[in-house]
Amino acid sequence: MNSIEELVCDESFQQFCLGHDADTNSYWEDQLKLHPEMIEEARRIVNILSANQGSRLDHSRQLQDGLRQSVQLQQLLEVSASKGRKRRFIYAIAATGLILFGVWRMLPVKKQPATYTASHNPRHTYILTDGSIITLRENGTLLIDNDFGKNTREVTLTGEAFFDVKHNDQHPFIVHTRTADITVLGTTFTVSANPGEETETTLLSGKIAVNLKAKPGDKIVLQPNQKFITRIYKLDKKATPVWIHNRLEIDNEPLEEIAKKLEKWYGIPVIFSDEAVKSYRYSGTFESESIIKALEALQLSYPFNFKVNNNVIVISK
Numbered sequence: 001m002n003s004i005e006e007l008v009c010d011e012s013f014q015q016f017c018l019g020h021d022a023d024t025n026s027y028w029e030d031q032l033k034l035h036p037e038m039i040e041e042a043r044r045i046v047n048i049l050s051a052n053q054g055s056r057l058d059h060s061r062q063l064q065d066g067l068r069q070s071v072q073l074q075q076l077l078e079v080s081a082s083k084g085r086k087r088r089f090i091y092a093i094a095a096t097g098l099i100l101f102g103v104w105r106m107l108p109v110k111k112q113p114a115t116y117t118a119s120h121n122p123r124h125t126y127i128l129t130d131g132s133i134i135t136l137r138e139n140g141t142l143l144i145d146n147d148f149g150k151n152t153r154e155v156t157l158t159g160e161a162f163f164d165v166k167h168n169d170q171h172p173f174i175v176h177t178r179t180a181d182i183t184v185l186g187t188t189f190t191v192s193a194n195p196g197e198e199t200e201t202t203l204l205s206g207k208i209a210v211n212l213k214a215k216p217g218d219k220i221v222l223q224p225n226q227k228f229i230t231r232i233y234k235l236d237k238k239a240t241p242v243w244i245h246n247r248l249e250i251d252n253e254p255l256e257e258i259a260k261k262l263e264k265w266y267g268i269p270v271i272f273s274d275e276a277v278k279s280y281r282y283s284g285t286f287e288s289e290s291i292i293k294a295l296e297a298l299q300l301s302y303p304f305n306f307k308v309n310n311n312v313i314v315i316s317k
Contacts, residue, residue, distance in 0.1 A: 008046055118138050122267070123137060124136050130168065137160035141157070142156070155176070163187075164292070180199040180201075182211075189204055189206070199229075201228045203223065208221070210222065248261060248289075253282060255315070258298070269312045280304060282298050295313070304316065305317065
């Protein structure tokens with residue numbers, strides 16, 4: 001005959017205890033006559049684990065591994081002690097396991113933020129759900145809150161990134177770094193937040209406010225072509241950092257080749273859903289534009305369509 005522990009973990013026996021399997025009833029009824037004490041003891045434990053509800057049986061199954069490995073239960077069954085004390089201890093172990101499992105089930109599960117990274121690529125571009133465009137520099141990492149775009153637009157940056165933020169008066173865009181919080185409504189700017197270094201912010205257009213975490217009451221407002229590290233610096237007109245600065249010159253080139261250049265520089269896949277549009281030819285010069293603005297400028301010369309799908313740009317006729 002099986003031990004009490006093995007009986008508790010036996011699915012057929014569990015179904016018998018809960019009255020869910022009439023086909024096995026006769027077998028277990030016979031076993032009950034042959035081994036009344038063992039069967040009754042195991043049935044009581046199953047009832048405790050399942051709380052006398054068939055829907056809780058899955059909970060008891062998840063505890064089975066714990067029961068199999070429970071040194072306390074093994075010792076309890078093997079020591080020579082009174083049946084009354086043994087029974088109380090078994091109940092206590094089973095009830096404690098059930099309570100702990102119930103508490104675990106009730107604890108809220110906090111979703112981890114989405115992580116965007118450039119890894120070892122020189123640059124990698126992501127287009128967020130609100131239409132904002134972020135280009136991360138090599139080894140840069142951006143954490144996106146799960147509620148992004150619903151009630152707030154907050155991200156956390158480690159490393160360096162270029163931001164082209166979609167305008168939204170109701171939901172300011174906030175970039176958190178180790179030492180500062182940067183709030184914008186709609187603008188283009190760069191942020192350098194490398195580990196062990198001060199946060200450096202360069203404003204290219206629009207307006208942003210920088211709040212230092214070490215001085216919560218202080219707010220520094222930047223104007224275009226200003227940089228903030230520990231104090232504000234006035235920059236030349238061409239203030240774009242070298243790593244994001246790009247001058248793209250095209251001369252009567254097909255869109256297929258232009259798309260390859262854009263994909264290589266910005267680090268975002270560009271594919272075609274229509275073969276005909278690949279042969280469209282363009283000329284022009286783009287300097288430090290986001291990939292979206294570059295494509296929009298090309299559209300003015302010879303129309304085509306494009307959309308962003310899971311951080312892949314799809315071009316069509």
